[in-house]
Amino acid sequence: MASVGKIARRTFLIGAAAIAGGVAVGYYYYRKPFANPLEAGLGKGEATFNPYVKIGADSAITIVAPRAEMGQGVSTTLAAMVAEELDVSLDQVKVEHGPASYAYYNSGIMEDGGPFAFFDESATAEAVRSGLLVVGKLLALQGTGGSSSTRDGFDKMRQAGAAARQMLIAAAAQSLGVAAGELETLNGSILHKASGKSVTYGDVAATAAANAPPAEVRLKDKADWKLLGKPQKRVDMLAKVTGAPIFGIDVRLPDMLYGTVKMSPRFWAKPVAADFSKAEKMPGVVKIVPIETNYGQGFGIIAENTWAAFKAAEAIEAKWADPDYPLDSAAIDGVLKRALGEKGSALRDDGDVDTAFADAPRERIVEAGYAVPYLAHTTMEPMNATAQLKDGVLDIWCGNQAPTILRQLCANQLGIEQDKITVHTTFLGGGFGRRIEMDYALYAAQIAKETGGRPIKVTWTREEDTRHDAYRPAAVGKFQARLGDDGLPIALDIKLASPSVIAGVLRRLFPSVSPIGPDKTIVDGAFDQPYTIPNYRVSGNAAPVSIPAGFWRSVGASINGFFHEGFMDEIAVAGKIDPVELRKKLMADYPAALKVVEKVAEMANWGEALPPGKAKGIAFSLSFGSWVAEVVQVADTPNGIRIEKMWIAADVGTALDPDIIKAQLTSAAIYGLSAAMSQEITFADGAVEQSNFHDFDAMRIFQCPEFEVAVLENFHKMGGVGEIGTPPAAPALANAIFALTGKRIRSLPLSKEVTFA
Template sequence: MGKAGRIARRTFLIGTASVLGGVAFGYYMYKRPMTNPLLADLEPGEAALTPYVLINAEGVTLITPRADKGQGVYHVQAALIAEELDVDLAAVKTDPGPPSAAYYNTALSAEAVPFASYDQGFVAETMRNVMDAPMKFMGMQITGGSTTVPDSWEKLRIAGAVARETLKKAASEISGINTTALKTENGAVILPDGSKMRYEELAAKAAEIEPVGRVKLREPDEWRYIGKKMQRIDIVAKSTGQQDYGIDMHAEGMLFATVKLNPGQGGALNGFDASAAEAMRGVEKVFEIPGGVGVIADNTWRAFKAAEAVECDWGDAPYPAEQAQHWQVLSESFVSDRQDSRQRDDGDVEALDLDHAVEYRGPYLSHAPLEPINATVLVQEGRVDVWTGTQVPRFAQAHVAEVTGLPEENVHIHVLMMGGSFGHRLEDDVVIRAAQVAMQAKGRPVKLTYSREEDMAHDFLRPIAMMRAKGAVGDGQVKALDMSIAAPSTVASQMGERQGLALPGPDPSIVNGAWDQPFAIPDYRVTGYRAPKLAPVSSWRSVGASINGFFHESYLDELIHAAGADPLEERLRLCIDPTARNVLEAVGEMSGWSGGAIGEGRGRGLAMTVSFGVPCAEVVEVSAGEDGIKIEKVWVAVDVGRVVDPVNFEGLVKGGVVFGLGHAMFAEMTFAGGAVEQRNFDSYPYMRLGQCPEIEVRGLETGPKIRGVGEPPVPPAAPALGNAIFAATGKRLREMPFAKQVDFV
């Protein structure tokens, strides 16, 4: 869409114009309108025309339906609307709104097509547009895949502009002054004489008139927020301890609950003895739920202690009991009948006699957000209310309806701020459990909280993966690369088994971050092998690219070294995408790149991974001393097309780098006796504050599309670190976590 957005009358669903005192505006990407969710629960004195901007006597509320799990998306969504609506971000409220198909995510479709993101050809773009339709028809209200900004970029700005121009039209009809003589500023329409008509005063009139059908978006030189340094709207509350999260939920008469589940996920509960738990102080009830027991008490701690006291007879886990068996399954999956995809097959790898054969491994990882998963549920006659942090509110709504037997429209999901996620809250198992528990105490709100140990034991992990590769070099260049990657299917586990969506075709997450890299190696093949189902797995920050970025960029670095070439110069020579080239050149200039070795016991490593359409390049500098490896500094260059908030952008990039480095250094989840062995942070270590390096960030804006940055800084971190360690020590690391092979200080 260009500078102007056309909006026909039929694009809006008009509410009852006679309801005075409020009006809501919004914009739909498609011609066919969808039901406006705000109409279902209006307070007296409010009116709703569309889903994104609500104005009533108390002021302006911006609806921000993409969930905030710490990445600042409530702030970014609000800024995009406010840019065109002409309101002060500090003076408006935000609300995630109700679950609704109207808030479907169009940007999710980009990862579902078999075209690399840098392919902007007619066929690729047509397929992306076609794939938008299922997202709408299924009402895919999902937060993930770094899609908030791409999905919202035009949608929310146009929503703000429509609201602004419609309010001007209302002011014109009241004052008799032509709209061309009216301006807007800080939540008011300004008349030629300087007098103001507040938006709240115009809401009733605006509800009665036709929304403005054509708006012109402001030019970049007119922007007040976009591209400018901003203070996030949640920063004061979070800095002063006033921000409430799901775990802080409190309601009158609340009960508190927890669960004790089979440590072998999916295993049965054969029987249990709750006599000791039931005799404990404050315990209200102990009862069986699928796969375990639920405990209700008068506070969370007592529920935890009672759960520990329940003696359970557990059935076996439905997957191999020992970690070595999981690796063996992957090792045996490199066979033709397990081939899932071959989306990259350039040249003729089969005709070559390849060498430099290697095997790489990436472990299971936990999401491990600081806030353990939790949900509060109140079951009443004909109505259920759920308070929780979730990235999938419509899935949660549907599953609570199944548990309670009520229609979905009677299930009300109140989305709360999350204390982290990294993909953990793409799962709604805690909401299902909370509904099962609350059915035992109808009429009273019940807050279910997992203990840290139970949370980690029943996380849906990032899958393990194994890569086997061969290559060829000659004349100082990389000539051939043949990668084979085996992993369980994230899509089948997450969307198929748990959400009931049997998506056809291969699982792109098995090979994403490998097949779709912008390098023109003459003979270049990437094959994905779908391993049999193992432990339950799910999306983890940057999904398949989190592993495959390590595989691809580490092995490419091996080949470059074997060719005797410079890691930066050879990548630039191979790179076929201008945006990715800009990123490589930028990180080289930032770091003063002059090859990997920079002196005795020091080294620099380079890696670039394109994920979610975003090229991100990182240079890591390390020193190697008697006590181990120290990460000295990291340089990062990333191109998202347009940086909405430079402050939040820099924070997200730095956080992604730390996240990627910390997990590469220390983290893994392993199985013994059918259960995970790491159940708290003492056994799942992470980068310490004193180990965190200085990180320098540069955001480029040369890309042809608007992209998100929540995940792309993660994949290059591990290979850049591994390549730096090689440059400093000559030791090549082919398995994470690196702490198995080197010490860190």
């Protein structure tokens, strides 16, 4: 298997050939199945049928759900896919993450990476999607992100369960001397009702696994589902509520050392001078070592306990070189605005926008500028990793969203082969895109070179975490609409600018790969929305700011959801049209969008007469294949604006676990509301100014609104879940504040303009 970096470069270079179906590049690799990684670690009496299923002679069933469990419930839903077809209940199985392996590649994360809206089902769009699925197989990235886990796993994991079940039935038929068609399965047993004979899965597992898998796999009809489509008890919940040591920060190993890092506060800047004398004399400090990776430079502290490492890091006195980006937020904003003024790449260009505006009366023009700041992820579990390098072999324990990338980068960092590295993926105490980055793992691996074979757990302080993130980038937008005589827009021109997330990620993860073409994440959530406007242009520019930008929950849609839906509200006001009615008129060609707007309006009793001091706002966003509308109700109180209630309607196509979907919609909305209310990352002297929750806070429990959530299944394709509730949250809140106060707020956080109770 070629390295990911080499495949990525080759794939980008041949571009159109890969899109055409993989004939020109690696077709053999595309068709060839990956080896089953479970075969190497089977226990006594245990058999494996494919990379997702192990069954012991005692009928113990293990299902591998190879996506990061970070609270979103993915381990439950993926396991339910296998269990459904295996005809067992979830309480009969053990669920594991599984090893780092190409067999667990996620091609779904690539499928909608082309410049097409989700609802675009033209021959060209579908050809590109098919080609990107091929690219996904060639890249073989085992990653969790893009709200893609259930979409990617829906076929392959059900097929894994169904194939295992068919193999077990075939083996049972041979054992019992009956025809396979006369056998039934139930809760881990195979029954022959005519004779009353039966065997357990464990009785025939070894024989079944030794046979070839079936040429044709038969999946259950949706009408026959017992688990899928219904709420399931979370398989991760017992460990979490009982405080089991399941997170990376819980790892304990014999003879373990402890450490932390002190990285340059100016990204990419090298140390000019450093004084370790105070730190090295502190009790419990073992050694201070240099760190240099794709993420920058700094120092690692090795100590006998974490507190000693933290105090020694504080005692290091260092001076750092100047960064290659502007030193403060005002200067960064200037770069963004200059980029906004340049001609951008248009990913949507319907009609003739320039002509539509050429003769527009001034009173028919609506214009506005929008802006959002940098944002940190601030996961509740700070970054950490435990590493042991002994006899040229690395074991590393951490929560991560991309085990194969972690393995490859650690191999590159240490100069060893990937087969000498074992990645132990723990549960994640929050991810949101932060743990697809690999800095915490690389630092631990490099520090482990200096411990003489002893394991070391490297834990970041909250301050180090907040100030060394891969941030959601700051962004600016310029919006212009021309209204017709009926108040509806006949032309819309959107210009967007932000630093490139894709270029930033490639610099850190695959520095040998250069990005090709425009970064779609800059315009996601704006160019791909289901609004019919005759003349509609959306263009974007990458602003040259090298502060690390990364994947943050819902990525570009989190930015452009606020921009686009805030401006849609402005169009409604200028055109004297109710905001819900405006959306319904413009979405008439897209029934899925129309139905979620109608549903959320019905839920919220939109249009009712509210008492003085209360108001509602609405917003919509299509992201990651799901259609979501949200309404927020706010109230004016003596202590400030109180967010009273939020209604959410989401069409996910196929709802595999309604309760998990509702929980994720609520979670994502709270994440979006938190950012909208008070969060921002600012810069001074080249460094991040915020450091902890006191100056980068999240919504508190007493501020949280009541939620009412409806899950719809109207669209014919399955959508994602984990991120989709975030994009509409900020604009719904801002639009409600306008309805309440008459104040149109076009930049975040909103707390700069209003006070929240």
